[in-house]
Amino acid sequence: MLRISSLDAPPTSISENQGWPLFNTSATRQIEKACASRLPPHTLMERAGLAIARLAMALAPHAQRIWIACGPGNNGGDGFEAATQLQVRLPHTRIMVSQVREPSQLPADAQISWHKAQQAGVQWVSNCPSDLSPQDLCIDALLGIGIHHRADRKPSDADQRLQQLLKQVTQSVCPVLCLDIASGLDANTGQYLPEFAPHAMSNPSPRHTLALLTLQPGLFTAQGRDACGQIWWNDLGCGIASHQADASTTQPVAHLSTIANLQAKPRQHTSHKGSFGDVAVLGGEGLSQRGLSMTGAAWLAALAALHSGAGRVMLALLDEHAPQGIPPWPEIMLRRPSAQDWSQPTVVCGCGGGEAVQAWLPHILGQAPQLVLDADALNAIAASPALAQQLTARAARQQPTILTPHPLEAARLLQTSTTAIQAHRLQACLQLAQKFQCTALLKGSGTVIANAQRKIWVNSSGNARLASGGTGDVLAGLIGALWAQGSNADEAAIQGAFKHGHTADQWPADRPFSAGALAMHLAQ
Numbered sequence: 001m002l003r004i005s006s007l008d009a010p011p012t013s014i015s016e017n018q019g020w021p022l023f024n025t026s027a028t029r030q031i032e033k034a035c036a037s038r039l040p041p042h043t044l045m046e047r048a049g050l051a052i053a054r055l056a057m058a059l060a061p062h063a064q065r066i067w068i069a070c071g072p073g074n075n076g077g078d079g080f081e082a083a084t085q086l087q088v089r090l091p092h093t094r095i096m097v098s099q100v101r102e103p104s105q106l107p108a109d110a111q112i113s114w115h116k117a118q119q120a121g122v123q124w125v126s127n128c129p130s131d132l133s134p135q136d137l138c139i140d141a142l143l144g145i146g147i148h149h150r151a152d153r154k155p156s157d158a159d160q161r162l163q164q165l166l167k168q169v170t171q172s173v174c175p176v177l178c179l180d181i182a183s184g185l186d187a188n189t190g191q192y193l194p195e196f197a198p199h200a201m202s203n204p205s206p207r208h209t210l211a212l213l214t215l216q217p218g219l220f221t222a223q224g225r226d227a228c229g230q231i232w233w234n235d236l237g238c239g240i241a242s243h244q245a246d247a248s249t250t251q252p253v254a255h256l257s258t259i260a261n262l263q264a265k266p267r268q269h270t271s272h273k274g275s276f277g278d279v280a281v282l283g284g285e286g287l288s289q290r291g292l293s294m295t296g297a298a299w300l301a302a303l304a305a306l307h308s309g310a311g312r313v314m315l316a317l318l319d320e321h322a323p324q325g326i327p328p329w330p331e332i333m334l335r336r337p338s339a340q341d342w343s344q345p346t347v348v349c350g351c352g353g354g355e356a357v358q359a360w361l362p363h364i365l366g367q368a369p370q371l372v373l374d375a376d377a378l379n380a381i382a383a384s385p386a387l388a389q390q391l392t393a394r395a396a397r398q399q400p401t402i403l404t405p406h407p408l409e410a411a412r413l414l415q416t417s418t419t420a421i422q423a424h425r426l427q428a429c430l431q432l433a434q435k436f437q438c439t440a441l442l443k444g445s446g447t448v449i450a451n452a453q454r455k456i457w458v459n460s461s462g463n464a465r466l467a468s469g470g471t472g473d474v475l476a477g478l479i480g481a482l483w484a485q486g487s488n489a490d491e492a493a494i495q496g497a498f499k500h501g502h503t504a505d506q507w508p509a510d511r512p513f514s515a516g517a518l519a520m521h522l523a524q
């Protein structure tokens with residue numbers, strides 16, 4: 001869960017709020033400049049140091065040693081400032097600092113904080129102390145938002161020293177508190193820079209990150225969640241957490257979606273099954289076609305729609321030899337694809353669709369009033385310029401579409417590689433939304449949602465429990481149900497992604513997890 005830590009009050013959860021702004025690094029710098037210009041010099045770094053010290057004390061109340069690895073820029077400056085604050089507050093704790101650069105080579109603010117730490121009596125050590133224990137704390141103040149890729153430069157002594165300290169942070173036996181963002185990570189994308197990649201995900205110790213001033217997308221998507229762990233945020237009194245001024249002149253690149261109220265809306269007594277929309281699922285190639293049955297995927301989507309409040313759920317399997325008789329869930333109405341009227345319901349198309357779904361796509365793209373496209377429907381569109389054109393044309397006919405690709409499907413749709421998609425998840429999702437004039441949802445850790453009007457959201461829920469076959473089909477059905485019940489396309493995608501992840505986050509430890517179980521227990 002994301003927490004906000006105020007300068008004056010104990011940290012509180014911000015999960016009750018919706019849509020926290022995420023700023024990229026250049027917007028953050030603009031906000032920082034505007035904020036700093038209204039304050040006495042060095043105030044922001046002092047506030048950062050205080051916020052870090054308070055969080056450090058809360059995270060490691062029994063620490064006997066706190067080691068702070070300070071980098072060559074102002075992230076390092078925050079580390080020196082925090083060292084001073086901790087030294088003053090914790091006279092019986094050993095506060096130790098390691099540095100990358102000589103003070104004369106530090107930026108002005110960081111130099112001031114370096115001298116303060118010296119005067120306060122902080123201990124300087126050349127490396128991570130060997131006697132740190134799991135009760136102690138390591139603070140990663142090596143690199144923040146000032147990181148940049150420098151492929152063309154031979155590593156300097158300072159660069160090598162930085163790598164050495166980062167390796168020690170990564171191997172720390174005690175919890176790590178990262179300042180701003182885990183060192184080595186690009187705050188805009190959540191990807192490690194190539195020269196820092198080996199440090200990725202190798203640290204088994206608990207991780208926390210205190211974001212200072214703004215929240216950034218890289219904290220929440222791609223490699224960010226593993227690297228940064230529990231996110232804390234302090235806006236340094238600049239009013240962003242209370243949705244005030246500075247941020248209003250600088251546009252966020254995206255919003256973090258957290259849904260406050262997951263309770264189903266109260267249903268009026270006069271309502272009936274027709275009040276909550278119809279969802280029709282088309283997918284599930286049968287065993288007889290190619291010997292690769294995927295009917296389960298379509299069932300999972302239908303089941304998720306059923307348990308997410310849709311009034312009626314129809315399932316059209318692309319399987320000539322589907323068993324007759326009472327279906328496993330009798331509430332779900334089985335249809336032949338040719339017998340279903342596709343012009344009325346919210347359609348979820350593609351789950352387990354195999355090759356068989358291709359033939360149906362021209363009809364579905366033409367007819368469906370609201371269409372969720374997943375899996376093999378996306379693969380078929382990626383392979384066919386005619387289908388792609390038909391998809392794009394839907395928006396002008398007021399027939400909205402939601403695409404739910406995972407990174408490989410997104411790569412096919414954009415004719416690029418999965419690596420390129422993952423390197424810039426927000427941009428890739430936006431590109432999909434614009435190319436196909438729809439709402440796009442790029443799945444994976446930190447699911448991204450974007451629309452053709454250039455709005456982007458990053459989902460804040462979910463965990464690797466979801467990394468198992470069929471959970472994407474559940475998501476497609478869930479989104480279809482929310483859409484059928486009256487949400488608009490963006491809301492259905494945002495709420496669906498959040499609810500899907502939230503259900504996995506709340507999953508009882510003693511209940512076996514599977515996509516089928518997820519579909520049955522979607523948070524109501």
Ligand SMILES: NC(=O)C1=CN([C@@H]2O[C@H](COP(=O)(O)OP(=O)(O)OC[C@H]3O[C@@H](n4cnc5c(N)ncnc54)[C@H](OP(=O)(O)O)[C@@H]3O)[C@@H](O)[C@H]2O)[C@@H](O)CC1
Pocket residue numbers: 028029032044045048071072073074075076077078107142143144145146147148149150159162179180193195212213214
């Ligand atoms: N901004 C804010 O809102 C606020 C910011 N605050 C804090 O300041 C931080 C930003 O400080 P910053 O601008 O000095 O950047 P920072 O992250 O310390 O990195 C720059 C240093 O890293 C080096 N370096 C870069 N890439 C490298 C590489 N690949 N490999 C090796 N070295 C590399 C680079 O070297 P150079 O390119 O100069 O040789 C330079 O020395 C921010 O994250 C937050 O913690 C708070 O005080 C309050 C509000």
Ligand SMILES: Nc1ncnc2c1ncn2[C@@H]1O[C@H](COP(=O)(O)OP(=O)(O)O)[C@@H](O)[C@H]1O
Pocket residue numbers: 375406442443444445446447462463464465466467468469470471472473474475500
């Ligand atoms: N490590 C993870 N963290 C968070 N969510 C994940 C993770 N792995 C998978 N998911 C989620 O699980 C779902 C998997 O969907 P998908 O890849 O389409 O699988 P399938 O085709 O088997 O249904 C997506 O919603 C994705 O965001």
